[in-house]
Amino acid sequence: MPDRVLIVDDHAAFRGVARRLLQEIGHVVVGEAGTGAEALMEARRLKPDLVLLDIQLPDLDGLTVAKSLSSDPEPPSVVLISSREAADYGPRLDGCGALGFIAKADLSAESLTALLGA
Amino acid sequence: MTAVQRRVIQAGVLAVVALACLAEVLYIFPIRGGILWQLELPGGPDVVLGSGFIRSFSLRQWPDVLVEITPGLAFAFSGLIAWSVRPRNRVGLLMMGVGVGLLVGVQPGAKGSPAFSELLAQILSPWPAIDYPWVSIALSIVGALGVVMLIHLLLAFPGGRLVSGVDRALVRSFYILLPLAAVLGEAAMNVSPEALGVAFSSNIFVYANTVPNLIYLACLVLGLALVIRRWLLGGRARRRSLAPVFWSVIPVVFAFLPWSVIEIAGGLSLKGKGSAAALFDPLSTAAHLSPLLLIALPVGFLIGLLRTGLDMSSIGDLVVRLSSGLTPDQLQPALARALQDPSLRVLYWLPTLGFFADLEGRRVELPDPDSERAVSVLGDPTAPVAALVYESSLVHEGQLLDTAAAAVNMALENARLQVQLRAQLEEVRQSRVRLVEAADSERQRVERDLHDGAQQQLVTLLLSMQAAKAEALKQGDRRVAELIDANISALREALDELRELARGIHPTILSQAGLMPAIQSLADRSPIPVDVKGAFGDTRLAPPIEAALYFVVAEAITNAVKHSKGKRMRVQVGRNLGLATIEVSDDGVGGADVSRGSGLLGLTDRVAAVGGRLVVTSDAGKGTTINAEVPCG
Numbered sequence: 199m200p201d202r203v204l205i206v207d208d209h210a211a212f213r214g215v216a217r218r219l220l221q222e223i224g225h226v227v228v229g230e231a232g233t234g235a236e237a238l239m240e241a242r243r244l245k246p247d248l249v250l251l252d253i254q255l256p257d258l259d260g261l262t263v264a265k266s267l268s269s270d271p272e273p274p275s276v277v278l279i280s281s282r283e284a285a286d287y288g289p290r291l292d293g294c295g296a297l298g299f300i301a302k303a304d305l306s307a308e309s310l311t312a313l314l315g316a
Numbered sequence: 317m318t319a320v321q322r323r324v325i326q327a328g329v330l331a332v333v334a335l336a337c338l339a340e341v342l343y344i345f346p347i348r349g350g351i352l353w354q355l356e357l358p359g360g361p362d363v364v365l366g367s368g369f370i371r372s373f374s375l376r377q378w379p380d381v382l383v384e385i386t387p388g389l390a391f392a393f394s395g396l397i398a399w400s401v402r403p404r405n406r407v408g409l410l411m412m413g414v415g416v417g418l419l420v421g422v423q424p425g426a427k428g429s430p431a432f433s434e435l436l437a438q439i440l441s442p443w444p445a446i447d448y449p450w451v452s453i454a455l456s457i458v459g460a461l462g463v464v465m466l467i468h469l470l471l472a473f474p475g476g477r478l479v480s481g482v483d484r485a486l487v488r489s490f491y492i493l494l495p496l497a498a499v500l501g502e503a504a505m506n507v508s509p510e511a512l513g514v515a516f517s518s519n520i521f522v523y524a525n526t527v528p529n530l531i532y533l534a535c536l537v538l539g540l541a542l543v544i545r546r547w548l549l550g551g552r553a554r555r556r557s558l559a560p561v562f563w564s565v566i567p568v569v570f571a572f573l574p575w576s577v578i579e580i581a582g583g584l585s586l587k588g589k590g591s592a593a594a595l596f597d598p599l600s601t602a603a604h605l606s607p608l609l610l611i612a613l614p615v616g617f618l619i620g621l622l623r624t625g626l627d628m629s630s631i632g633d634l635v636v637r638l639s640s641g642l643t644p645d646q647l648q649p650a651l652a653r654a655l656q657d658p659s660l661r662v663l664y665w666l667p668t669l670g671f672f673a674d675l676e677g678r679r680v681e682l683p684d685p686d687s688e689r690a691v692s693v694l695g696d697p698t699a700p701v702a703a704l705v706y707e708s709s710l711v712h713e714g715q716l717l718d719t720a721a722a723a724v725n726m727a728l729e730n731a732r733l734q735v736q737l738r739a740q741l742e743e744v745r746q747s748r749v750r751l752v753e754a755a756d757s758e759r760q761r762v763e764r765d766l767h768d769g770a771q772q773q774l775v776t777l778l779l780s781m782q783a784a785k786a787e788a789l790k791q792g793d794r795r796v797a798e799l800i801d802a803n804i805s806a807l808r809e810a811l812d813e814l815r816e817l818a819r820g821i822h823p824t825i826l827s828q829a830g831l832m833p834a835i836q837s838l839a840d841r842s843p844i845p846v847d848v849k850g851a852f853g854d855t856r857l858a859p860p861i862e863a864a865l866y867f868v869v870a871e872a873i874t875n876a877v878k879h880s881k882g883k884r885m886r887v888q889v890g891r892n893l894g895l896a897t898i899e900v901s902d903d904g905v906g907g908a909d910v911s912r913g914s915g916l917l918g919l920t921d922r923v924a925a926v927g928g929r930l931v932v933t934s935d936a937g938k939g940t941t942i943n944a945e946v947p948c949g
Contacts, residue, residue, distance in 0.1 A: 209772055215779040222786070254768060281771045283815070285837050288829025302775040303811055306782060 201314070202228045204244060204274070206237040206260070207252040216250060216305070223307045234258025241267055246274050248314070251296070253280040253287070261287075261294045268295025277313060279305060322403070326396060329412045333392050336419040339435040340381045387610035391415030394614035406476035410469040411617060417462010418610070422455040422502075453502045460498035463532070464490045466613075467539035471546065473561050474620055483542060490535050497531040540565070556656055564616030635723045644675060644731030647724060654720050657706045662728070664735040665693075665700040669743070672703055675731070677739030694721045694728065702728045745925075749860070752925040756822070756863050763822040771814050778807050823866065831862045835869050835887060842873050844882060844902070850889040857896055861946050864922045865889075865898050868930065868944045871915050872900035880904025880940060896948040901941040908934035916942075 203225045205213050210232075217227045229244050231237040234255045241249055249267065253260035264276045276296040284291060284299050291299055298313045392415025399408025420432045436451050467490055471483045478484045547555060547562050555562075634654040642650055652660040663672040663680050671679045683689040683705060695701035704721065781804050788797040818824075826834040831852060839846035856862065869887055876882055882904030890897045910916045910932050919942075923930040928946030 209776065212772065212776045212779075215776055215783065218783055219779065222783075281767050281775050282824055285840070286824040286828060288825050288833030288837070290829055302772075303778055303808065305779060307786075 201225045201247040202244070203248045203250060204229045204231065204237070204240055204246040205250045206231045206234075206255070206263070207250075207279075208232045208254070208256055212252075212302070219305065219307060219310070220250070223311060232256075234260070234263045237263050238266060241274060242270065245272070249274050249276045251276050251278050253278055253282070261290055261296075264294045264296045275314070277310070322399075325409075325412075326399075329392055329396065329416060332416050332420055333389065335435065336385060336388065336432050339432040340385055342435065385419060387614075388415050388418030388420075390611045390614040391418060394618050398617060402476075405474075407469065407473055407617065410465050410472065410476070411614060413465040414462050414469060415614075417459055417465060420455060421457075421459025421462045422452060422498075453499055456498040456502045457495045460494040461491070463535075464494050467535065467542075469617075470539060470543045470561065470565060473558065473617065486538065486542065490539070493531055494535055560616040560619035561613070562616075564612035634720065638723060638727055642727055644727070644734050647727055647731055648675065651704070651720060651724060655706065655716065659689075659707055661705045662731075663703045663705060664728070664732040665695075665702060666732075666736050666739050667699065668736065669739055673735055673739050675735055675738070677735055677737075677742045679739075692717055692721065694725070701725070701732055745927075748921075748925045752864075752922060753860055756860065759822040760827065763818045763824065766814060766818045766821070767824075771811065771818070774807060774811050774814070778804060778811065781807065823870075826862060826866050827859070830856050831866060832889070834862075834866050835889070838866075838869055838873055839885075839887065842885070843877055844873070844880075844885050846873065846885040846887060848887045848889070852889060852891045852896060857891075857946075857948050858926075861896060861926050861928075861948055864919075864926050864928065864946065865896065865944060867922060868898060868919055868942060869900055871919050872902075872940075872942045875908065875915065876902040876904060876940065879908065880906075882939065891948065894947055894949055895945050897943070897945045899941060899943050901939060903939045905936065906934045906938045906940050907936040908932060908940045919944075 203220050205216050205220070205227060207213050207216065207230075213230050213232075217230070220227055225248070228246050229240045231240045232255075234257045237249070237251065237255070238258075249264075251260045251264060255263070260278055260280075264278060267273055267276060273295070278291070278294075278296045278299045279302050280287075280299070281302045283301050287299075300309050300313065391411050395408050395411030395413075395415055397408075398405070398411055402408060422433065433451050433455050436455070440451065464487070468478070468487045471487060472478050478487055543562065543565060547558055634650055637646075637650055648660065648662045651662060652658050661674070661680075663674060663682070665671075666673050666677075669679075672682060674680050682691050682703060685691075689705050689707065692704045692706075693700045694703065704717065706717075781800055785797050785800040785804065788794075788800060823834055823837075825837050836848055839848050857865070873885065876885055880902045882902035885900065885902045888899045888901075908916070910920065916930075916932055920930045923944050923946060926946050928944060931943045932940065933943070934940040
């Protein structure tokens with residue numbers, strides 16, 4: 199059964215590319231958000247199975263949003279993405295409640311499937 | 317006050333003293349036959365002096381007289397001395413007032429000192445309207461004023477002014493209350509119930525006399541409480557000046573309290589109760605001699621004055637120390653010692669910066685005029701040199717302060733130049749910190765812009781091209797797919813370069829994760845293996861310190877990779893006794909020169925900007941070690 203996905207990124211062009219990629223591997227994109235606050239609101243309204251969540255957002259950072267979502271009663275899976283590398287965030291990535299991290303440059307059908315399948 | 321006025325007051329006090337002594341002498345040596353001398357007034361009754369004293373002959377003896385007049389004389393004469401030493405200080409005037417009050421005034425219920433009133437009555441006898449009760453009421457007012465002046469003196473010593481509002485209000489009310497109580501007491505003693513035409517119980521008059529005594533007692537106790545409060549709340553300088561007076565107040569309490577207690581107790585026992593009278597008899601004897609104890613007070617005031625003389629000699633010591641060379645650092649302690657105020661501070665006026673600064677060159681605001689600290693600005697008011705900030709009780713030692721300030725004037729000028737230099741250095745240091753901080757935040761901004769702008773666009777383009785490649789493959793067009801793939805590779809290289817560039821400008825991991833992960837990430841990426849040991853503790857260091865230490869490690873690794881030919885590197889970090897330390901060493905060829913490369917020199921400046929120190933040890937053949945230590949609070 200395909201996952202219902204919410205895409206969170208402040209760049210509309212990137213959201214478009216990500217939407218195509220997700221649809222290509224059989225997911226259903228149920229919504230998009232451009233800020234941390236919007237992400238929290240949409241995630242709680244739409245109750246997606248997966249949130250593709252950028253770390254650099256104009257208001258809250260993605261790590262904070264992930265942590266907040268993970269304490270919800272039925273939390274969605276969260277995949278963090280960033281134009282920076284995982285190493286740039288050091289230990290902060292651990293313990294924020296996300297399923298995993300993919301650098302945007304490495305985002306592909308394969309990397310997503312590998313992470314979600316794991 | 318003009319010189320003439322001063323002379324008149326001095327002459328008046330001396331005249332009162334002389335008259336009081338004369339009255340006492342006349343009291344002891346009456347001329348038998350009743351006439352000492354006789355003055356014939358034209359057309360009026362003769363003034364006869366001496367005739368009245370015969371009846372008192374058996375009451376007065378020399379010891380009595382001495383007990384009676386010595387305290388008053390001591391106050392009057394020490395007041396005269398104090399006034400000539402400190403003409404602008406009211407202490408001398410108040411002491412003279414107390415002296416006059418004791419010599420000629422009548423204290424409530426006191427059986428003694430009628431000599432002066434007898435003499436006055438004799439002198440005034442040509443005017444029958446001014447009869448004896450009026451004289452005794454007037455003298456009891458003088459006596460009451462003397463007591464208030466004593467309280468006033470105790471609260472105003474050594475400056476002569478009442479500093480606190482509470483003291484001023486209380487002393488003012490005492491000036492009204494005590495004379496009023498004295499008048500009431502005299503009236504009660506001299507007016508008989510029959511004279512009023514009312515059949516009062518005599519008890520009412522006993523109480524009428526007791527009430528003024530109670531007011532006296534209350535005022536004395538309150539005055540004493542205020543003196544003790546001043547002592548307890550005062551700083552060291554105030555206690556020093558108060559000490560002689562404070563310790564001589566104790567005997568005075570013994571001198572006055574028995575009077576009041578006996579009077580009140582005697583009054584309440586409603587006279588004639590034999591047992592009560594017997595009970596108070598020994599006390600009464602003590603009270604009889606107690607005025608002698610009052611001598612302790614003027615002695616206390618004189619010692620206070622002598623102490624000021626001692627302080628002048630300590631300023632002499634200061635001058636001697638100055639001539640043997642006193643560094644600016646020693647100036648403040650020397651002045652504090654000379655003025656016996658350990659809290660004294662010397663502040664220097666910095667004309668170029670327009671503020672007062674301490675010896676370190678740090679800006680210091682002068683205290684409020686209303687606060688417990690007083691300020692003397694030294695030098696021309698339009699171009700001050702320095703300011704002394706001290707305990708406000710020293711304000712009254714104007715002469716002492718002026719002398720001390722004059723003594724240190726030259727030394728203060730020198731010290732000010734040094735302070736000015738330090739202040740300018742401090743300004744430069746602050747400005748360097750601001751420059752480094754501004755540069756750091758600018759680097760962060762550029763790094764963020766690169767990531768959020770160019771890199772974001774390129775990443776989106778990369779993903780679009782990957783989608784295009786997938787589409788081409790799906791349609792079986794391998795040639796197009798290969799073309800796109802080549803572009804994807806080029807794009808990835810561009811992205812990697814951009815990321816390295818951004819990291820060099822400002823490492824994201826430093827602001828995101830802190831110094832330790834950032835150093836570890838430098839070690840992980842280094843081509844030479846790097847061991848990282850130690851930790852900076854649980855709390856993060858201030859961002860400018862983290863940035864400075866990060867770049868020390870980054871530059872050390874870059875240099876080692878480029879020049880050292882080393883095989884291993886070691887980074888040891890720590891945080892101890894308020895210092896963050898870092899040591900980066902390699903096992904390479906050594907021989908690095910700080911002055912040659914701009915990298916190490918820039919690092920030295922950067923570490924110095926956050927108050928730290930960078931030392932490079934690089935003997936040829938022994939590798940290079942870079943030590944940095946930064947105070948981190």
